[in-house]
Amino acid sequence: VDPARDVVLAVDIGGTKMATGLMTLQGELIDRAQVPVDHDLSAQELFGSLTGIVDQLVERATDHHDRRLIAVGVGSAGPITRNVETVSPVNITAWRDYPLRSKLMEHTALPVHGDLDAKALALAEGWLGAAQGRQNFLAMVVSTGVGGGIVLDGQLLDGATTNAGHIGHVIVEPNGRRCGCGSRGCLEAEASGRAIEAITGRPPTEPSYETMQRTGELVGRAVASVCNLLDLDLAVVGGSVALGFGATFFNSAQTTLDQHARLDYSSGARITPARLGDRGPLIGAGAVALRGLRRDARANRVR
Amino acid sequence: VDPARDVVLAVDIGGTKMATGLMTLQGELIDRAQVPVDHDLSAQELFGSLTGIVDQLVERATDHHDRRLIAVGVGSAGPITRNVETVSPVNITAWRDYPLRSKLMEHTALPVHGDLDAKALALAEGWLGAAQGRQNFLAMVVSTGVGGGIVLDGQLLDGATTNAGHIGHVIVEPNGRRCGCGSRGCLEAEASGRAIEAITGRPPTEPSYETMQRTGELVGRAVASVCNLLDLDLAVVGGSVALGFGATFFNSAQTTLDQHARLDYSSGARITPARLGDRGPLIGAGAVALRGLRRDARANRVR
Numbered sequence: 001v002d003p004a005r006d007v008v009l010a011v012d013i014g015g016t017k018m019a020t021g022l023m024t025l026q027g028e029l030i031d032r033a034q035v036p037v038d039h040d041l042s043a044q045e046l047f048g049s050l051t052g053i054v055d056q057l058v059e060r061a062t063d064h065h066d067r068r069l070i071a072v073g074v075g076s077a078g079p080i081t082r083n084v085e086t087v088s089p090v091n092i093t094a095w096r097d098y099p100l101r102s103k104l105m106e107h108t109a110l111p112v113h114g115d116l117d118a119k120a121l122a123l124a125e126g127w128l129g130a131a132q133g134r135q136n137f138l139a140m141v142v143s144t145g146v147g148g149g150i151v152l153d154g155q156l157l158d159g160a161t162t163n164a165g166h167i168g169h170v171i172v173e174p175n176g177r178r179c180g181c182g183s184r185g186c187l188e189a190e191a192s193g194r195a196i197e198a199i200t201g202r203p204p205t206e207p208s209y210e211t212m213q214r215t216g217e218l219v220g221r222a223v224a225s226v227c228n229l230l231d232l233d234l235a236v237v238g239g240s241v242a243l244g245f246g247a248t249f250f251n252s253a254q255t256t257l258d259q260h261a262r263l264d265y266s267s268g269a270r271i272t273p274a275r276l277g278d279r280g281p282l283i284g285a286g287a288v289a290l291r292g293l294r295r296d297a298r299a300n301r302v303r
Numbered sequence: 304v305d306p307a308r309d310v311v312l313a314v315d316i317g318g319t320k321m322a323t324g325l326m327t328l329q330g331e332l333i334d335r336a337q338v339p340v341d342h343d344l345s346a347q348e349l350f351g352s353l354t355g356i357v358d359q360l361v362e363r364a365t366d367h368h369d370r371r372l373i374a375v376g377v378g379s380a381g382p383i384t385r386n387v388e389t390v391s392p393v394n395i396t397a398w399r400d401y402p403l404r405s406k407l408m409e410h411t412a413l414p415v416h417g418d419l420d421a422k423a424l425a426l427a428e429g430w431l432g433a434a435q436g437r438q439n440f441l442a443m444v445v446s447t448g449v450g451g452g453i454v455l456d457g458q459l460l461d462g463a464t465t466n467a468g469h470i471g472h473v474i475v476e477p478n479g480r481r482c483g484c485g486s487r488g489c490l491e492a493e494a495s496g497r498a499i500e501a502i503t504g505r506p507p508t509e510p511s512y513e514t515m516q517r518t519g520e521l522v523g524r525a526v527a528s529v530c531n532l533l534d535l536d537l538a539v540v541g542g543s544v545a546l547g548f549g550a551t552f553f554n555s556a557q558t559t560l561d562q563h564a565r566l567d568y569s570s571g572a573r574i575t576p577a578r579l580g581d582r583g584p585l586i587g588a589g590a591v592a593l594r595g596l597r598r599d600a601r602a603n604r605v606r
């Protein structure tokens with residue numbers, strides 16, 4: 001056994017595509033594959049299209065890369081139950097309480113660990129990205145929806161049902177727009193790609209200056225509340241909307257954060273773009289696998 | 304040595320009074336003392352008035368109660384640095400970066416552990432109060448100021464500078480009142496006793512119905528943001544303002560929380576009054592001592 005040969009299979013489940021990757025224990029992606037989500041498929045057929053890109057990389061791991069697969073890590077769009085025992089991604093209607101973990105364990109005969117995609121991204125950015133080496137930070141995604149993950153005292157927060165970090169439903173506009181969750185004025189109801197399209201009548205890929213600025217302001221406001229609440233001074237922001245809006249968005253978010261994070265511990269807090277780009281979700285999924293293996297090892301030592 | 308005889312000395316440092324108590328390992332307060340904070344005293348004189356009520360209980364522990372003191376626990380108004388190495392309570396101007404921990408260690412020759420008063424209260428309410436046995440909850444104090452503590456996955460959150468849980472600076476009114484922290488529209492700037500007095504021109508002990516209702520609404524809004532963010536469904540609320548406003552406050556807070564906590568994991572979240580009353584701060588300080596002793600024991604085992 002040569003640990004330098006070990007790799008994990010990373011699986012990213014999104015609303016529009018599913019992706020797989022082979023990741024070394026150092027976080028290097030040595031191979032990847034992806035497939036669009038076909039919304040006309042049944043639950044079982046969709047799993048079939050996933051196992052297509054799983055099998056492809058499992059085969060290449062040994063045949064092409066001469067590597068040994070030791071685990072599977074999953075980052076999935078929510079909602080999920082703990083460790084992706086079941087997944088019900090909002091935009092994948094075929095999967096409702098779909099038992100992804102047992103299906104993947106059965107199919108791969110490997111240990112499977114999973115978490116929400118935004119939490120996986122927090123692990124990735126803390127490991128190799130914009131929050132590298134930081135013990136306390138928020139990572140968030142501003143995309144079709146808005147999600148997040150929080151690392152505090154060096155630990156990714158889970159919460160009772162594994163949803164901690166979900167900044168999308170922090171209230172930023174009292175009496176604001178009705179949110180999909182049933183509340184009003186949530187960050188997701190005001191600043192997500194879906195909200196922007198509904199408010200402006202234009203896709204978030206064609207924003208006005210005002211839209212980019214306002215979205216930054218709302219994100220900055222939510223981040224300020226979270227930094228003040230949780231003794232944080234760094235927010236790493238990814239997602240197609242945030243990264244697409246670029247400097248106008250980030251400058252506006254930073255200005256708002258500067259105005260509202262004024263406590264000794266939160267003043268000087270920074271908002272910074274996610275650094276891992278399109279590798280982030282897969283590295284995150286891989287990091288979830290490694291965290292799961294460490295937890296299993298610890299549990300075995302205690303036993 | 305008979306552990307049934309062990310007690311800890313609990314010390315509560317507030318803006319208007321300081322209190323001490325003898326607490327058994329089961330959380331029973333068997334004796335207590337208090338002294339008002341005299342704002343004309345120097346730092347050293349103020350410590351002298353604290354050691355007066357410390358010495359009184361140290362003496363009674365052995366002479367009167369036949370108990371053995373094993374540690375000191377401190378809950379202090381903030382800001383503080385980790386483990387009350389230094390304390391600078393906003394309303395005790397004589398103490399700025401006052402080295403409370405070393406002073407108390409020197410004076411008592413006992414291990415001293417400390418934390419913020421609101422976090423201590425969270426420990427107390429989770430141990431013996433309204434959140435008994437809960438692994439995930441928020442505890443908060445609505446009094447002259449607004450503070451809080453958060454227990455997640457069974458652990459009281461600390462954060463980088465030990466201030467995690469400080470719900471007082473979650474934004475509830477964008478472009479609202481200027482806050483003492485320099486921001487605007489913080490919960491503390493809108494719903495604290497100090498804010499209520501400034502807004503209404505009346506002390507918070509003489510509230511109108513509208514004031515009680517509005518304060519409840521603002522607290523409910525902040526709690527909803529925190530429950531959505533951190534996967535929580537319980538907030539325990541204490542403090543003279545909240546408890547003084549009573550049912551009108553709590554009903555209004557609950558109605559607002561119901562409207563805004565609508566996710567699978569946050570819907571049904573409850574706001575409930577703190578249950579330990581005026582014993583809460585001392586039991587909290589005692590719990591801080593016990594947590595410190597457990598941490599020390601763990602560190603020694605590892606060593």
